[in-house]
Amino acid sequence: MTSTPTPPGKPVRRRASRPAGPTDGKVPEATAVRVSTADSHAATPVPKVVKAVAPPPRRLAPSRLVTRVALACGLVATSVVGAAVAVLIVQQNDAEAVQARNQRFVDTATQTVVNMFSFKPDTIDDSVDQFYDSTSGPLRDMFSQGNNVENLKAIFRETGGSSETVINGAALESFDEISDNAAVLVSARVTASDMNGNNRPSQPYRLRIIVHEDEDGRMTAYDLNYPNGGN
Template structure:
């Protein structure tokens, strides 16, 4: 009977071994000598600093030109605005003054018509007629109306004083350059002895005309209840 045990076992491999000590070819280190291993310092890599790009130098002449232009435009705007406001204010003031002249002309006409003294009848009536135009002037110029009015005042043997209680502009016709003014007046008659009669109130509508030169006259006289 054959023994198969020896045939199945594999031969064991021998490991190479060397004595402790320095490797062959290396210098021998004497016993008891301390061996120091020097470590190299880590290498620091400097990266370029990332920042804003350098600013370009300003064009001083361009900046000064733009600043001067802005200043001139601002001054021009302010001057134009001031002129527009001044013109508007002047127009408003001129219109207010024109309306007031309409009212003043009507008030003066009523005062001249009702105020007189025995010594100044001629002057008062002539002043009244000189301030009229249009239909009113035509009426006074017909026949002897002016002289008849003077005689009427003389026959009263009295004097009269008109006091304007109020006057207001009613409307303006810009096409005909006529204005309608309502006037409230109170007339007091005083006889030669100095006795005052009860004053009488009147309300009149005076049509005032403005000519091309801006001169104003009384164009017509109407009582408020007598028509528009």
């Protein structure tokens, strides 16, 4: 490679033998320049995420207190239910007792009517005695006067026949708690027959039987009448 020749007539520039700087011999003071080191992303503010402050945890109730309260509530509920059941049982028993007592009044009245009109030639004495023994009060007094019981037996013997009674219906009309007397209306049909066994036309009867209950619970026919003036 060939060097380029220096043009003739142009002086050659020499290098300075002193260091560069001011000529007065003073060393220049260094000036501090603050350079920001933040990057380009620091200029955009980053939004702060505010966390929701959770409420303080609820205070747990003591387990013993909860157990006692639950046990007390259970005992109270059980007592209430038990008392209600007991009341219902008592009411049911009372209703059944009243119904059974009313039925006994009706049964006594219907048996009285059957004893009055039912007999056979060979059972006249037993039938009349059974009827008389089941009476009390005014009805018993009526049959006990003037030897009426024996007279009734004699009348039945003279007919030489028999009589059969069928109860068509019976109902309790009223009950007096003071006297313990109940009025029972009885509907019956009586069919009598002669000594040859021939049946006579049946006769309907409607009777109001007054049934009395004594202190021992025994029920008897206290009185009787024919309602509306009929038989």
